Amino acid sequence: xxxxxxxxxxxxRVESVPDPIIxxxxxxxxxxxxxxxxxxxxxLYRGKIPQVKDGDIFGHEFMGVVEEVGPAVTAVAKGDRVIxxxxxxxxxxxxxxxxxxxxxxxxxxGRGAILNKKQIPPGAALFGYSHLYGGVPGGQAEYVRVxxxxxxxxxVPDTLSDDKVLFLTDILPTAWQAVTNAGVGxxxxxxxxxxxxxxxxxxxxxxxxxxxxxxxIDHHPYRLEFARLTYGAIPLNxxxxxxxxxxxxxxxxxxxxxxxxxxxxxxxAKGSMTETIxxxxxxxxxxxKALRQCIAAVRRGGTVxxxxxxxxxxxxxxxxxxxxxxxxxxMGQTHVHRFLPELLGYIERGELxxxxxxxxxxxxxxxxxxxxxxxxxxxxCRKVILTP
Numbered sequence: 001x002x003x004x005x006x007x008x009x010x011x012x013r014v015e016s017v018p019d020p021i022i023x024x025x026x027x028x029x030x031x032x033x034x035x036x037x038x039x040x041x042x043x044l045y046r047g048k049i050p051q052v053k054d055g056d057i058f059g060h061e062f063m064g065v066v067e068e069v070g071p072a073v074t075a076v077a078k079g080d081r082v083i084x085x086x087x088x089x090x091x092x093x094x095x096x097x098x099x100x101x102x103x104x105x106x107x108x109x110g111r112g113a114i115l116n117k118k119q120i121p122p123g124a125a126l127f128g129y130s131h132l133y134g135g136v137p138g139g140q141a142e143y144v145r146v147x148x149x150x151x152x153x154x155x156v157p158d159t160l161s162d163d164k165v166l167f168l169t170d171i172l173p174t175a176w177q178a179v180t181n182a183g184v185g186x187x188x189x190x191x192x193x194x195x196x197x198x199x200x201x202x203x204x205x206x207x208x209x210x211x212x213x214x215x216x217i218d219h220h221p222y223r224l225e226f227a228r229l230t231y232g233a234i235p236l237n238x239x240x241x242x243x244x245x246x247x248x249x250x251x252x253x254x255x256x257x258x259x260x261x262x263x264x265x266x267x268x269a270k271g272s273m274t275e276t277i278x279x280x281x282x283x284x285x286x287x288x289k290a291l292r293q294c295i296a297a298v299r300r301g302g303t304v305x306x307x308x309x310x311x312x313x314x315x316x317x318x319x320x321x322x323x324x325x326x327x328x329x330x331m332g333q334t335h336v337h338r339f340l341p342e343l344l345g346y347i348e349r350g351e352l353x354x355x356x357x358x359x360x361x362x363x364x365x366x367x368x369x370x371x372x373x374x375x376x377x378x379x380x381c382r383k384v385i386l387t388p
Contacts, residue, residue, distance in 0.1 A: 002388065003141035004367045006056045009047030010375075012368050017057065020137065020145035025072035028149035030084065034162040035062035035140050035364070037374050037384040038170060039196045040309055044130065045371050049311075051131040060086035060127040061169040062139025063162060066153065073149040082153035084146055085336035086170040088125040088136060091151035102333035107148065108134040123333060140367060142388045154340050157348070163355040164347055166385065167201070172343055172354045174307050174334040175201035175264075179209065181330035182260035182305035186210030191248050191297055192233070193290045194264035195223035197383045198307055200357045202262050203231040208351055215251070215258065217244045217293070222380040230356060245296035257299035265290040266308025288314040295322050306331035360384040 003017045020029055038061050043049050045058075063083040066076050076082060088108075089101035096104050104124035125147075128138015137144065146152055156165045175198050184190055188211045192199045195218035203214055214233040218224050224235035234251065238244050249257045294304045295318045304327055322329070346352040359382040362370045370384040 001142040002364060003057045003137075004059060004364070004386075005054075006044065006052055006058060007054055010045060012045060012058065012371055014365050014367050017055075017141075020143050022068060022070045023145065024147060025070045026147070026149045027070040028066055028073060028076060028146040028153060029068040030062075030064045030082070030139075030144050030146050030153075031067045032062050032064040032139055032142055032144060032388055033081075034064070034166050035059050035386050035388075036166060036169075036171075037061075037140075037367070037370055037386065039198065040129075041371070042375050043309060045375060049130045049132070051135075053131065053135075056128070056130070056135070057137040057141055058128045059138035059140030059144075060129055061166065061171065062127075062144065063156070063166050063169060064144075067143065069149060075150040076153045076155065080153070080155055081158060082155055083165055083168045083340075084127070084139065084144075085152050085154065085173075085340070086127055086129075087333065087336050088127065088134070088147055089151055089337060090148055096151075099335060099338040101335045101337045103335075126333075140364065140386060142364070151337070154337075154344075156344065160347065161355070163358060163385065164353075165344070167197075167354040168336075168340055168343060168347075170334065170336065171197045172201055172352070173336045173339040174198050176205050176339050176343060177334050178202050178262050178264065178305045178307040179205040182206075182262055182303045184209050184211050184260055187212045188260060189213040189215075189252055189258040190260050190262065191215040191217060191258045191294075192262045192264055193217045193244075193294060194266075194308065195220065195227050196264060197357055199262070199264035200227060200231070200382070201354055202264060202307070203227055203233050204352060204354065207231050208346070213252070213258070215248055217248075220377050222377075223382065226357075226382065245293045248297040252299070257297055257302065259299060260303045260305060261294040261298045263290050263294050263304065263306045263308045266306075266310055288317055292318055295325070295327065298325070298327060300325045301327075303328045303330065305329075307334070358383045358385055362386055364388045 066080045089104040090106040093105040108122040108125040125134030216227040216233040217236045219239040227233040
């Protein structure tokens with residue numbers, strides 16, 4: 001089959017690899033009909049995530065038709081049309097029983113994180129996202145092996161196009177978790193840092209839940225304009241405004257700051273010269289620029305919700321400021337499975353239209369070009385969907 005494989009920083013190729021086969025009784029083989037390039041795939045593409053090996057198959061946002069099932073699979077059958085959560089969960093462990101599927105204890109054979117020279121048990125395995133997360137081949141391919149076939153695959157109706165349901169695999173549940181973690185409701189004021197796919201869908205979810213005032217902070221004018229026109233968000237370009245947090249505070253009622261902020265940027269935020277040096281010396285794992293702005297922009301008693309990926313220590317984390325303001329922080333990988341029925345309902349009723357953020361449809365064979373234009377923000381690229 002054809003698949004997108006890694007060969008070093010900024011070098012992905014579509015090449016022939018062996019077809020996947022059933023390896024466990026509850027495996028499913030999926031024929032992929034649509035797959036997407038995620039913003040977090042760019043961390044892999046840039047060589048920023050450790051334990052990515054030559055030939056690894058990328059892709060954790062994919063859907064398709066069940067081609068083959070193992071003898072223990074009862075939840076789906078050949079011919080079923082399904083989306084696949086990017087998190088691989090067993091459905092039985094302590095965390096899965098709590099609906100915290102991203103913390104699944106059994107699916108990830110990777111090492112997990114290191115804290116104070118001690119290994120922390122890893123969370124769930126992820127499709128196509130390094131050997132830290134299990135080294136499971138991803139779905140930017142013609143076929144993919146899906147472990148835990150009675151837990152992961154989620155049936156979707158034939159009445160909805162691939163474009164409408166594909167983002168149930170990751171970015172829509174991620175945005176939904178970010179917004180619900182932030183406590184957004186009717187009348188809320190919300191600032192979203194980062195106008196990438198998750199940031200844009202966070203605006204969509206916040207608007208649907210009744211947020212009254214939305215702000216979007218980014219430095220790509222075409223993304224900011226899309227957010228303004230599509231979701232009614234007030235755009236702030238941090239290349240033009242020295243202190244976005246101050247600008248946000250000035251625009252909120254009583255100049256107290258927003259009720260909640262969502263950091264959809266993460267560890268590759270453009271930081272200070274000090275942060276750049278510390279990162280290059282491997283003394284720091286992440287830029288704290290976006291997080292510091294979030295802490296400054298939110299009102300006392302507000303919430304900082306973080307769907308953006310972070311790795312390692314952060315220079316200049318303003319913990320004292322957060323304490324003084326009495327802030328709540330919520331963050332982490334998305335517990336995709338728990339949100340799928342509810343989110344599918346919103347899509348079926350037309351209350352959420354996640355497909356509107358898509359800007360490019362390309363053939364899988366052109367994936368390398370898709371990565372290039374997405375990373376370079378060329379051709380007003382917001383989101384790329386690939387089809388085999």
